[in-house]
Amino acid sequence: MTRPGRQPARRRGVGPRRETLLATVPVAVAALIGAAGPTAADTTGAPGAGDPYFPLSGNGGYHVRHYDLTLRYETSSRHLDGKAVLTARATQDLSRFDLDLTGLQVTGVAVDGAPAAFRRVGQELVVTSRHTLRTGRDFRVAVAYNGTPKPVTDPDGSADGWIPTDDGAFVAGEPQGAMTWFPANNHPKDKASYDFTITVPQGSTAVANGVLLGQRTAHGRTTFRWRESQPMASYLATATIGNFKVERYSTDDGIQVYNAVDPREASAAAPVLKQLPSVLEWESKLFGPYPYRSAGSIVDHAPDVGYALETQTRPLYDAAPDLHTLVHENAHQWFGDSVSLTTWKDIWLNEGFAVYTEWLYDEQHDGDSAQETFDALYARPASDPLWAYPPGDPGSGKNIFGAPVYQRGAMALHELRKAVGDGDFFRIVHAWPTVHRNGHGTTAQFVRLAEQISGKRLDGLFHTWLFANGKPNSA
Numbered sequence: 017m018t019r020p021g022r023q024p025a026r027r028r029g030v031g032p033r034r035e036t037l038l039a040t041v042p043v044a045v046a047a048l049i050g051a052a053g054p055t056a057a058d059t060t061g062a063p064g065a066g067d068p069y070f071p072l073s074g075n076g077g078y079h080v081r082h083y084d085l086t087l088r089y090e091t092s093s094r095h096l097d098g099k100a101v102l103t104a105r106a107t108q109d110l111s112r113f114d115l116d117l118t119g120l121q122v123t124g125v126a127v128d129g130a131p132a133a134f135r136r137v138g139q140e141l142v143v144t145s146r147h148t149l150r151t152g153r154d155f156r157v158a159v160a161y162n163g164t165p166k167p168v169t170d171p172d173g174s175a176d177g178w179i180p181t182d183d184g185a186f187v188a189g190e191p192q193g194a195m196t197w198f199p200a201n202n203h204p205k206d207k208a209s210y211d212f213t214i215t216v217p218q219g220s221t222a223v224a225n226g227v228l229l230g231q232r233t234a235h236g237r238t239t240f241r242w243r244e245s246q247p248m249a250s251y252l253a254t255a256t257i258g259n260f261k262v263e264r265y266s267t268d269d270g271i272q273v274y275n276a277v278d279p280r281e282a283s284a285a286a287p288v289l290k291q292l293p294s295v296l297e298w299e300s301k302l303f304g305p306y307p308y309r310s311a312g313s314i315v316d317h318a319p320d321v322g323y324a325l326e327t328q329t330r331p332l333y334d335a336a337p338d339l340h341t342l343v344h345e346n347a348h349q350w351f352g353d354s355v356s357l358t359t360w361k362d363i364w365l366n367e368g369f370a371v372y373t374e375w376l377y378d379e380q381h382d383g384d385s386a387q388e389t390f391d392a393l394y395a396r397p398a399s400d401p402l403w404a405y406p407p408g409d410p411g412s413g414k415n416i417f418g419a420p421v422y423q424r425g426a427m428a429l430h431e432l433r434k435a436v437g438d439g440d441f442f443r444i445v446h447a448w449p450t451v452h453r454n455g456h457g458t459t460a461q462f463v464r465l466a467e468q469i470s471g472k473r474l475d476g477l478f479h480t481w482l483f484a485n486g487k488p489n490s491a
């Protein structure tokens with residue numbers, strides 16, 4: 017049953033709060049980098065992708081087309097050995113460009129096979145190529161690195177990235193954590209395909225995204241090879257390691273399912289995971305064909321984490337999920353994974369849709385109607401945190417996983433539904449992931465699409481529900 021306000025897999029505020037520190041560090045680092053060479057702006061890639069909430073996430077001057085990651089993890093010592101080979105395309109002439117990487121030790125960088133100079137400035141790995149890389153040309157950058165990966169603490173106090181567990185690691189990168197385990201152009205604006213080769217102690221399983229190409233055991237270690245050939249944002253990559261029970265099958269639609277479950281969570285997880293094919297089929301009817309060839313679940317036992325993540329093709333759960341969480345994370349395969357953000361400010365496009373999918377699931381499976389769920393939330397007083405800030409403009413990275421984004425974001429969709437009627441509403445939520453499949457979408461584009469399909473002016477409605485401060489008046 018729907019209980020408005022529940023956020024089963026999204027409990028927050030786990031780690032220590034480090035807001036002050038985090039607020040000042042990026043500014044200082046940006047100043048440092050700026051001081052190092054604004055004069056060379058012509059051939060220097062920017063240290064950030066221009067995201068107001070995470071100014072140093074991502075970089076300028078190139079797009080990554082493919083990541084080839086070779087990792088070796090020693091669970092007992094928590095040591096990671098990595099090699100990343102990125103195939104990228106320059107979008108400007110580049111004598112110098114940045115990757116994002118935090119912690120760890122870099123032992124060598126090569127560009128197109130030639131050793132390149134590098135230095136570390138905060139989360140920026142600054143690479144100076146021997147030759148200027150020309151606009152429009154592909155280049156390869158190889159980075160060798162190692163060390164003990166540490167999660168990053170987000171502005172809201174939660175930890176993400178490489179999070180060690182008692183039997184491996186829970187690897188979840190939203191919004192910033194990919195850079196704790198591989199050098200990346202760490203912003204969802206830049207999607208790429210991925211190959212993973214992950215070596216772990218024999219008996220452990222390493223689970224990444226996409227399809228399993230093979231696994232081989234020798235000398236007490238097992239190497240897993242995974243491939244995600246569809247474009248993927250860096251935060252959706254995983255390389256989760258643990259002692260897992262593995263289940264594999266294909267759905268009637270030919271989707272390859274790979275479930276990895278920590279035995280401690282197995283009995284609680286089983287009845288929910290059993291529903292995955294029917295949930296995907298139901299979501300495919302609403303939103304169009306499932307965007308990927310593979311699917312599944314990683315059910316870890318990670319009691320300190322406090323959230324689940326929609327890792328592409330294979331959501332990652334910190335414990336056995338309930339059915340709502342399974343529905344939510346798999347809805348993200350359309351909303352967030354296939355249709356990606358261009359700015360974290362638009363996060364409601366991910367979370368509002370995933371939550372509204374839960375409401376629709378209840379409505380269509382003998383639970384509360386979406387209207388009932390809406391009404392229960394709307395009954396909250398104007399002082400409730402639900403109305404603390406508008407979902408379309410959460411104000412800072414600290415707020416991107418809050419109730420206004422999740423619940424009020426879903427309420428905005430429900431208001432849209434009431435305004436345009438069920439026929440057009442379901443056409444809109446089907447068209448959105450179809451038109452932007454494997455790409456990106458912005459709030460402005462969503463509003464335009466809704467207006468086109470419905471033939472109605474909706475700027476007032478979206479202003480009220482996405483952008484206005486305080487509790488809106490309901491239509």
Ligand code: TRP
Pocket residue numbers: 025026027028170172174175176190191323324325326344345367417
């Ligand atoms: N996007 C996740 C979900 O809604 C939640 C999430 C991922 C999260 N990383 C986080 C929540 C960090 C808080 C902090 O399923």
Ligand code: ZN
Pocket residue numbers: 344348366367370
């Ligand atoms: Zn979500």
